[in-house]
Amino acid sequence: MKTHGAVLRSAPADQPYTQSRPLEIEELELAPPQGGEVLVRIAAAGLCHSDLSYLDGTLGKPFPLVLGHEASGVVEAVGPDVVELRDGDHVVFAFVPACGRCTACLTGHSGRCANGIAANNNGELLGGGTRFLLDGAPAYHHLGVSAFCEHVVCAQESLVKIPADVPLEIAAVFGCAALTGLGAVFNAAQVTPGSSVAIFGAGGVGLMALLGALAAGGTPTIVVDPLASKRELASELGATATFDPTAGNVHKQIAAYLGTPGVEFAIEAAGSAPAFEAAIASTAPGGTAVAIGLSRRGASVAVNYGALVLGEKTIRGSFMGSSVARRDIPRYVALWRAGRLPVERLITHSLALDGLNAGFDRLANGEAVRQICRF
Numbered sequence: 001m002k003t004h005g006a007v008l009r010s011a012p013a014d015q016p017y018t019q020s021r022p023l024e025i026e027e028l029e030l031a032p033p034q035g036g037e038v039l040v041r042i043a044a045a046g047l048c049h050s051d052l053s054y055l056d057g058t059l060g061k062p063f064p065l066v067l068g069h070e071a072s073g074v075v076e077a078v079g080p081d082v083v084e085l086r087d088g089d090h091v092v093f094a095f096v097p098a099c100g101r102c103t104a105c106l107t108g109h110s111g112r113c114a115n116g117i118a119a120n121n122n123g124e125l126l127g128g129g130t131r132f133l134l135d136g137a138p139a140y141h142h143l144g145v146s147a148f149c150e151h152v153v154c155a156q157e158s159l160v161k162i163p164a165d166v167p168l169e170i171a172a173v174f175g176c177a178a179l180t181g182l183g184a185v186f187n188a189a190q191v192t193p194g195s196s197v198a199i200f201g202a203g204g205v206g207l208m209a210l211l212g213a214l215a216a217g218g219t220p221t222i223v224v225d226p227l228a229s230k231r232e233l234a235s236e237l238g239a240t241a242t243f244d245p246t247a248g249n250v251h252k253q254i255a256a257y258l259g260t261p262g263v264e265f266a267i268e269a270a271g272s273a274p275a276f277e278a279a280i281a282s283t284a285p286g287g288t289a290v291a292i293g294l295s296r297r298g299a300s301v302a303v304n305y306g307a308l309v310l311g312e313k314t315i316r317g318s319f320m321g322s323s324v325a326r327r328d329i330p331r332y333v334a335l336w337r338a339g340r341l342p343v344e345r346l347i348t349h350s351l352a353l354d355g356l357n358a359g360f361d362r363l364a365n366g367e368a369v370r371q372i373c374r375f
């Protein structure tokens, strides 16, 4: 069938993207679902900084890439051997398809699924190959999702069924920002009630981590971001205190506020090495620092060796919220339904496919939190 999607043919592109137009809406040929695959009509797709990182060259390849990895949709057809999904089901995409057979999957770490990650790195589906053709040649899938496209074919392992009454614009955010930010809190840091939490970076992912920290009973909750508008939103969402990292040494600001050496849990969601270094430095003895940001290949951070050892700090990374998507997304939807995760307050803009370049300009300029492309 024919479909239309936002294709990135090469990168990096110069800003403003409204002028360089790295994303063009192209007509693609979409093959029918093969065994274990599903045809989904995308309903809503979020603009994540990881997508922006393809435009600016921080992350990359393979091209041409049908971009986007945070989406919700409705199942339109299923291929052979699809047992748990049927036409009309509402779904959220998980951006690592979990094969269910590798060591990572079998030990409850399906976000690290070796087969899913290998397929993602190749721009292919879990079953191998691509289902998109652009001008008669293969076009690649973005993390098995390709959210900025009217219709997609994906592995059934990329999908999590959700109740049909969850608005699909909100549901999209569960696919990345919520899964990642909440999972960093619940699965990676394992925030406990009454413990202090600091979040570095108040974008879609960091503010979801804030909502998670609040739901987990963390207090005080501290948010660090150079942008006043982000700090204001964090305060409105319930952050106890906010700090500007450009106003001086942020770990000293936090220690002075707390009257202790630092927080029990520090979560970096900025995608910047200085932010992660500040998160580590702001972690109290016995505390845990979690990095979420996706950096340029080869980027490294400096760690105070003595403070790490003497303070018995833990430093860890978290990808896709260290989650099991099929376990965690339904739990997060239930928390949202109970009014304890106001995900919708993070949605600042709605746009159409032809507004993506402008949307990524806004994201790059810090003018938006989560923007939702509607179809």
Ligand SMILES: NC(=O)c1ccc[n+]([C@@H]2O[C@H](COP(=O)([O-])OP(=O)(O)OC[C@H]3O[C@@H](n4cnc5c(N)ncnc54)[C@H](O)[C@@H]3O)[C@@H](O)[C@H]2O)c1
Pocket: 047, 048, 049, 050, 051, 053, 176, 177, 180, 200, 201, 202, 203, 204, 205, 206, 224, 225, 226, 227, 230, 245, 269, 270, 271, 272, 274, 275, 291, 292, 293, 294, 295, 318, 319, 320, 321, 363, 366, 368, 369
């Ligand atoms: N690990 C994962 O699975 C995963 C998933 C999704 C996104 N990400 C990454 O998480 C990061 C955040 O994504 P997002 O969509 O929320 O981005 P975003 O652009 O919406 O938010 C990033 C925020 O960080 C702030 N910031 C920049 N420098 C800072 C600093 N030194 N200290 C504190 N804050 C700073 C910015 O002002 C901005 O508000 C990106 O690097 C993205 O690629 C990782």
Ligand SMILES: [Zn+2]
Pocket: 048, 049, 050, 051, 069, 070, 176, 177
């Ligand atoms: Zn993302």
Ligand SMILES: [Zn+2]
Pocket: 098, 099, 100, 101, 102, 103, 104, 105, 106, 110, 112, 113, 114, 115, 116
């Ligand atoms: Zn696996």
